[in-house]
Amino acid sequence: MAETSLSQSQAQAGQAPERSLRDRIAGKLYRSEALRGYLLMSPTMIILTIGIIIPFFILVMISMWTRDGFGFDTTLTLANYFEAAEKPIYGALMQRSFWISGLATFFTVLLCYPMAYYVAFHVHKNKMMWIILMTLPFWTSYLLRVFAWKVILGFEGVINSGFMSLGWIEAPMEFLLYSQTAVVITLAHAWAAFAILPLYVSLEKIDKSLLEAATDLGDGPVARFFRITLPLSMPGVIAASFLIFIPTTGDYITPALVGGPDAMMIGNLVQLQFGPMNNWPMGGALSIALMLWICAIALVFLFLTRKAQEKLT
Amino acid sequence: MDILDQLGSVREGKLSRRRFTKGLLAAGVAVTTTPLASKRAMAAPEDQATYFTWGGYDIPELFQPYEAKNGEMPNFAVFGASEEALTKMRGGFVVDVSHPCNAGMNRWIQSGLFQPIDTSRLSNWSDVIPSLVDLPGNETAGDGKVWLSPFDWGQTSITYRTDLFELEGEESWDMLWDARYGGRLGSLASGGDAWWCGAIKAGVDFDNLDTDEAFEKISAVMREQRPLIRTYTDDTTTLEQALASGEMVAAMTWNSSATLLKAEEVPVEFAKPKEGALTWVCGLMIHKDAPNLDRAYDVIDSLLSTETGQFMINDYGYGHSNIKSFDAFDEATLTGLGLSKNPADVLEAGHFQRPMTQEWETRMNETFETIKAGF
Numbered sequence: 276m277a278e279t280s281l282s283q284s285q286a287q288a289g290q291a292p293e294r295s296l297r298d299r300i301a302g303k304l305y306r307s308e309a310l311r312g313y314l315l316m317s318p319t320m321i322i323l324t325i326g327i328i329i330p331f332f333i334l335v336m337i338s339m340w341t342r343d344g345f346g347f348d349t350t351l352t353l354a355n356y357f358e359a360a361e362k363p364i365y366g367a368l369m370q371r372s373f374w375i376s377g378l379a380t381f382f383t384v385l386l387c388y389p390m391a392y393y394v395a396f397h398v399h400k401n402k403m404m405w406i407i408l409m410t411l412p413f414w415t416s417y418l419l420r421v422f423a424w425k426v427i428l429g430f431e432g433v434i435n436s437g438f439m440s441l442g443w444i445e446a447p448m449e450f451l452l453y454s455q456t457a458v459v460i461t462l463a464h465a466w467a468a469f470a471i472l473p474l475y476v477s478l479e480k481i482d483k484s485l486l487e488a489a490t491d492l493g494d495g496p497v498a499r500f501f502r503i504t505l506p507l508s509m510p511g512v513i514a515a516s517f518l519i520f521i522p523t524t525g526d527y528i529t530p531a532l533v534g535g536p537d538a539m540m541i542g543n544l545v546q547l548q549f550g551p552m553n554n555w556p557m558g559g560a561l562s563i564a565l566m567l568w569i570c571a572i573a574l575v576f577l578f579l580t581r582k583a584q585e586k587l588t
Numbered sequence: 589m590d591i592l593d594q595l596g597s598v599r600e601g602k603l604s605r606r607r608f609t610k611g612l613l614a615a616g617v618a619v620t621t622t623p624l625a626s627k628r629a630m631a632a633p634e635d636q637a638t639y640f641t642w643g644g645y646d647i648p649e650l651f652q653p654y655e656a657k658n659g660e661m662p663n664f665a666v667f668g669a670s671e672e673a674l675t676k677m678r679g680g681f682v683v684d685v686s687h688p689c690n691a692g693m694n695r696w697i698q699s700g701l702f703q704p705i706d707t708s709r710l711s712n713w714s715d716v717i718p719s720l721v722d723l724p725g726n727e728t729a730g731d732g733k734v735w736l737s738p739f740d741w742g743q744t745s746i747t748y749r750t751d752l753f754e755l756e757g758e759e760s761w762d763m764l765w766d767a768r769y770g771g772r773l774g775s776l777a778s779g780g781d782a783w784w785c786g787a788i789k790a791g792v793d794f795d796n797l798d799t800d801e802a803f804e805k806i807s808a809v810m811r812e813q814r815p816l817i818r819t820y821t822d823d824t825t826t827l828e829q830a831l832a833s834g835e836m837v838a839a840m841t842w843n844s845s846a847t848l849l850k851a852e853e854v855p856v857e858f859a860k861p862k863e864g865a866l867t868w869v870c871g872l873m874i875h876k877d878a879p880n881l882d883r884a885y886d887v888i889d890s891l892l893s894t895e896t897g898q899f900m901i902n903d904y905g906y907g908h909s910n911i912k913s914f915d916a917f918d919e920a921t922l923t924g925l926g927l928s929k930n931p932a933d934v935l936e937a938g939h940f941q942r943p944m945t946q947e948w949e950t951r952m953n954e955t956f957e958t959i960k961a962g963f
Contacts, residue, residue, distance in 0.1 A: 429833075539961050550669075552957055
C-alpha cells in the first residue's frame with residue numbers, strides 16, 4: 276500500500292511545489308526506511324501490545340497484590356515473590372518442570388534430527404509432501420494426541436496388551452501411565468513438529484559442496500557429520516530446543532492427564548492458584564518467576580551452545 | 589475451550605469406552621468421533637440457555653422436556669469442582685443456570701452473582717421434596733422464593749472391585765488407605781469431596797472441621813494416603829475406566845460410577861462404609877445476569893421433571909428431588925441403589941456436608957493441593 280502511494284507522490288511532487296499533507300507523509304515514508312519498517316510492523320505491534328505487553332504488565336501488577344479473603348489487597352508488595360522463594364513446594368515443582376521439559380526437549384530434538392536430516396539430504400523429489408506427511412499428526416487437536424497416548428500407554432493400553440499377548444510380560448507395566456515417563460513421552464511426540472521444521476530448514480541450507488570438500492580432504496561420514504553438518508545445523512537445534520523447552524515448562528494439561536501425582540508441574544500449580552486455591556496474586560508471581568527462570572536458562576543454554584560451536588568450528 | 593468440556597464429551601461415548609482401550613483401531617474410531625459428539629453438544633445456538641454443570645450432566649437424556657419445548661438442547665459448560673466454577677463466574681463468566689451443592693450454596697449466595705428463583709414459574713415445583721429445599725440459608729431469598737432449587741442428592745463413597753479387592757471385615761474408609769493395594773487406588777481430586785472423606789476417615793466431627801487440630805489430623809491421613817493413590821482426577825470417566833480394567837481396585841466416587849459400571853457388568857460394589865459415607869444435595873441456581881431467563885427456568889423445570897428423575901435414578905443411581913420420579917421404582921430397587929423416597933433416611937445415615945466459610949474453603953484447598961503435590 277505504501278508503495279503505490281509513493282509512486283503517486285513522486286509524480287505529483289515534480290509538478291506542484293505546494294504539497295499536500297498526504298504527499299508530505301508519503302514523501303517522508305519514501306525517504307525513511309525505519310518509518311516504512313514500523314508501518315509494516317504496526318499491525319503486529321498493535322496486537323502484540325494489546326495481547327501480550329499490556330496483559331504482561333497487568334500480570335506483574337497482580338503478582339504484587341496479596342490475597343485478602345476472596346478479594347485482593349491492592350497495595351504493592353513483593354511478599355508473593357518471597358513466599359515463592361521460601362516455600363519448598365514452589366522450588367521443587369519448578370525444578371521438576373525444568374527436568375521434565377528438559378528431557379522432553381532433548382528426546383524430541385534427538386528423534387527429530389534424523390527425520391529432518393533424511394528429508395534434507397536424501398529426499399530429492401516431493402520434499403514438501405514429506406514435510407506435510409511428517410506434520411500430519413499435528414493437524415489433530417493437542418488434547419486428542421494426549422488422549423491417544425493415554426490409550427497407548429494405559430493399563431489395558433496398546434503397549435501393555437500387545438506385550439502381554441506376545442508373552443513378554445506377565446502383568447501390565449504400571450509405570451507407563453501416570454508417571455513422569457508418560458509426560459516426557461507425550462511431550463516429545465506432541466511437540467515434534469516444532470523440532471522437525473526448524474531442523475529441516477537449517478539442514479537444507481547447508482551447502483553440499485562443503486560436505487564434498489570434507490570428503491575430498493579425507494573425512495569419513497562420522498567426522499564429516501560432526502565437523503560440518505552438526506555445527507552448521509546448530510541454529511536449527513537451538514531454535515528447536517527453545518521452541519519446545521519454553522512452552523512445555525509451563526504446560527499443565529499433559530501432566531494433568533497422563534502425569535499422576537508425582538509428575539505435577541509448576542503449570543498445574545499456577546492453574547490451581549487461579550482456580551480452587553483462588554490466589555491470583557500468587558499465581559501471577561509464580562508465572563513471572565517461571566518466566567525469569569526460563570530466560571536465565573535460555574541465556575545459559577545459548578551461551579554454552581555458542582561456546583561449543585566456537586570450539587567445533 | 590475448557591479442557592473439562594472436552595472431557596465431558598469423551599464421556600458421551602460411554603458405552604464404547606471399554607472397547608476404546610482394547611485396540612488401536614477402536615481407539616482411532618473413538619478419537620475421531622469425539623469432536624463430532626462434542627460439536628453436537630456445544631453447537632446449540634446463542635439464544636438457548638447455558639447450563640454450567642458438573643461433567644456427566646451435559647447429556648440429552650436430562651433435557652427431553654427442554655428439547656420438546658425449545659427444539660434444541662441448551663448450551664453446556666462443564667466444571668470438575670464447584671469451587672473452580674465459582675471462581676470462573678467471579679472472573680466474569682456469565683451463564684444462565686449453574687449447579688452448586690449444599691456445602692457451597694451460602695458462599696455462592698454471598699458472591700452476589702445469583703438471583704432468587706421464582707418457584708411459581710416451575711411447573712414441577714409442587715412435587716419437589718420439601719426437606720431438600722429446606723437447606724439453611726435457602727429461605728433468605730424471601731417472598732417464598734429460593735436461591736437453590738434442589739435437583740440431585742447422593743453419596744461420595746468407595747467403588748471397589750468385588751473380585752480384586754479382598755475385603756477385611758466390614759466395608760470401611762480404610763479400604764482407600766489399604767497399603768496392600770498401593771498404586772491401585774484412586775481418588776477424586778477436588779477437596780470438596782476428598783477432604784471431607786479424609787475427615788470421616790480421621791474421625792473428625794464435621795462440627796470441628798474449622799480447627800487447627802482438624803486440619804492437622806486430616807492432613808496427616810491425606811499424606812498417608814497420597815503414595816497409595818495412582819491418580820487424583822476430577823474426571824469420573826478416568827476412575828471408571830481404571831476400575832473396569834483392573835488398573836484400580838478401589839476408588840472414591842459418586843453413586844453414578846458404581847451404577848454405570850454395574851450396568852456394564854463389571855463386578856463392583858458401592859461401599860457403605862461403617863464410618864458412614866459423605867452425603868450431599870446439589871441443586872440449581874440462576875445467574876443474576878442470566879441472558880435467557882425464561883429458558884433458564886425451562887432448564888430447571890426440565891431437570892426437575894420425572895423423565896429426568898427416572899434417568900438419574902435408574903442410570904446414574906442418584907437421588908432426585910422430584911418425589912414422583914421414585915414412583916417408577918419398587919422399594920427393593922431403590923434399596924439396592926442405596927436410595928430412598930425419604931432422602932433424610934440416606935442423607936442422615938451418612939455425614940451430611942455443611943456450609944463452610946470462604947476462609948476455610950481456601951485454606952482447605954490450599955492444604956490439600958499442597959499435599960497432593962507431595963508436600
